[in-house]
Amino acid sequence: MNYFFQDRLNAGLLAIALAGLVSGLVLSLTGFPTAAEFVWTAGVIPVLVALVVDIARSLRRGEVGLDIVAVLSMSAALLFGETLAASVVALMYSGGTSLESFAEGRARLEMRDLLSRVPRTATRHHNGALEEVDLDTIVPGDLLLIRQGDVAPVDGTVASERAMLDQSALTGESMPVGLERDSEVMSGSTNAGEAFDLMASRPAKDSTYAGIVRLVETAQKSKAPMARLADRYSLVFLAVTVSLASAAWWFTGDPVRAVAVLVVATPCPLIIAVPVALVAGLSRAAHFGVLIKGAKPLEAMAQIRTLILDKTGTLTDGRPQIVTIENHGTLSDDEILYFAAALDQASKHPIAQALVAAAKARGMQLPVPQEPDETAGEGVSGSIDGRAVIVGGTGFVAARAGASGSSEALAEPGAVIVALAVDGKPAGHLVMADALRSGMAELLSSLRREGINRILLATGDRRAVAEAVTEGLGLDAVRSDLTPDQKVLLVLTERKNGPVMMVGDGVNDAPALAAADIGVAMGARGAAASAEAADVVLLVDNLDRLLPGFKVARGSRQIAVQSVIAGIGLSIAGMIAAALGHITPVQGAILQEVIDVAVILNALRALRIKA
Known part of the structure; x- marks a missing residue:
């Protein structure tokens, strides 16, 4: 509801600012300059008031951001009679806020699709009839009817001769998968064929899809170190902006130059580019069946240099x-x-x-x-x-x-x-x-090309078994006969070589997953404990999903850095030009909006990372 209200408020402020600017221009062009200035001022005040209220709330949370620059620029423009510039800033700021909201909504598209598919009820066989029941009432052993187009509400097995399921929303695979009787069905899959019966194997709250939803909701609330770093740098940028504006006024005696400097700095690409790029990366990774639990692990994943793999159920299929x-x-x-x-x-x-x-x-x-x-x-x-x-x-x-x-x-x-x-x-x-998963040698070679320097095996199996299974894979080390606490020690030891990722699927892997910089759980069949301890969950029971995960993480971080450097560079150049008198306040507002749009569009490139 808060997001809905905020979107409506942003739209309303944008409409007021646009109406004020257009009406004032019409009055000015028809010979009513005084009335035009009054209308421009009237269009700025609501935006300014809303901005001050928002800043006050941020200060109560202990947050100081660049919205203060927007307040200073609009207030200074009104104070020194640059009402047209103030009106343009109000329009550009409210428009930039709406554009940022749109961009983040677009960036969350894949994750929003996952959440929107949550079924609320199920059709259950009971005494020879069908009944519509709440998901909370389903218990293991219940026989459910999954009609064409229905989403499987719980994990279970196919109780009919055959089922055709579309798992694209979970795995990114575009082609439906045919399953025979007794085959496992992952909740969240869509029935793409004829109606079939599903034998529930878990309650709804413990199903795969319910876990995915919880992880997605957690991911959406997170904030990356890069985003927090941007917050800190924004204070530096704020100080530089105010200093440059004050210097321009002091040395020239012209307050309009100070207004122009403030206008060019409003708002700043530093606080827009990073969250949009990282949220887009989270969404893109989810498209490939890689659920990253937030912006922080996404950024950390981009810097991994050592990969430690469990054997059973990870490097091998886990099924004899x-x-x-x-x-x-x-x-x-x-x-x-x-x-x-x-x-x-x-x-x-x-x-x-x-x-x-x-x-x-x-x-x-x-x-x-x-x-x-x-x-x-x-x-x-x-x-x-x-x-x-x-x-x-x-x-x-x-x-x-x-x-x-x-x-x-x-x-x-x-x-x-x-x-x-x-x-x-x-x-x-x-x-x-327990056979080695197909394509392991090629996958590990591809991971090395993505920047992974060391790849190790950590298993509780005997040495002879571990060496026989991994022969020809070119691992940097094989550690066998390990207890769970010894796996943790291995993770901590390997940190001297750089950030460490641990991949596993069993309960015994959970401590090592939690100890690693990034823990990855095989989510399709992996234990719930490992999925809870991990930072990343592979929704498909296949290790090859690591490759798109790495590509998306590194691509998103690179795009975020590019956007910040380019945006800040252009903003500083515009501020210097304004201080020297080459840019008027109105021109500065238009220039900054062009920069913001360019930065957001660049950040959204993370949605098109090829993997």
Whole structure:
């Protein structure tokens, strides 16, 4: 409501200033100069009063800004009879304020789109009928109907045969994604196909999208060190402006020159360019699925020189995949997977769930296992299609089937062997591993080109596993067997080489993420603790989003610096020209408005950074 009121107030002041300037010009041109001066003054007073009230509020908050220059310039112009100049300044100031509000609104476009998509209700199946319910009433296990065009209100899984989802608002990917039954759905995705059923897996308040909304709201309230630095420099600029105006009056005896100097300095690009450029950068990063929690981490991200990566779920996919299938009897590879996956439906172990997912990905129709008996962490026995099946670790299967089976030692570092016995005889085994994410070598090379000098791996896994997974990546160091506090120590140690970024997805990574200059959480599947501790959340479960994040952060900061240098340089040149008598107050007001418009348009270039 405050933003709405402020926008209306800015528009009203702009209308008053414009009406006063135009009416006064008409009266002056038609031979009524005295009336013209009265009208110009009347158009300035409301703007001046509103500005004084705003300054008083800022002073109560302990903030001193360049709005004081605007008050001085308008007051001095009225005092020394330059009513036309005062009217032009009032119009330019109110117009500049409205332009700045428009620019910030445009810069927040992507983030505003994220917030505007929050659903308020959901359609739930209940006793064979459909009911419209508030999001707060949804609990895990509820079956929801997602109609075409609806936004998924909570995280869940596809309960229909297929769903087509548009995730562009979350990830920046323009093409809809097809999901099969039991596939995970991220809240905030839009149904781009036929209606489908969604099985809720989390309450609305704990859903991915609710977390994103909280992070966006936090980001919008932040202020970057560069913006705070601009506030401090604005005081210096204020002192320089007043000194130059006083000197021009003192040495020439002409107060109009002092008015012209003040007019040229109103308002200042220093306080406009930085927030617009950084907010535009936040919005642009969100477009690519990189949610940066504010202007401060955006600016810090632009200066990162060391990158520390967790392994499981970050450098690797975090979900075991089948590497090879070997048989010891008459069963084919597909039959081995069929029996193993069918029985593993009775287990929630990650390896078991990965086998089930692999079988379904191949289009296998898995029967319901009969009489399953699971030994936690070791394996499952039961019946599939009337045949006795045992699946699990090699020792577990060998003991139950009365055979030696395959040895776990045959697996490469980081790999796991899943053995299978059918009808009491060894049938084969599947070798599974947490595979390295595709394109990692190319991604790390690209990050080095973006200015990252050191890239390290920090993992709690064994040394042999860490080295096997990262072979050929060209990492500067591999740190293995680390506890959470040792990861924190690594982050602190690496700071001697420059600002450090830590990327992780688990609860054990949260302390290191908080200790780093910039902590990055894999938000799609990462733990809530890591997302809360992090400064940046990747909305897509893919490390390649770091690259556009770096490009946007560095591009935004560069644009902000360019805008400040160019704007301040032009303003100072105009002030010197005014002090020397080459620019009148009216010309100075027009010149400064041209500078402000140019600075804002340049800052908005951050919305078009290519990544």
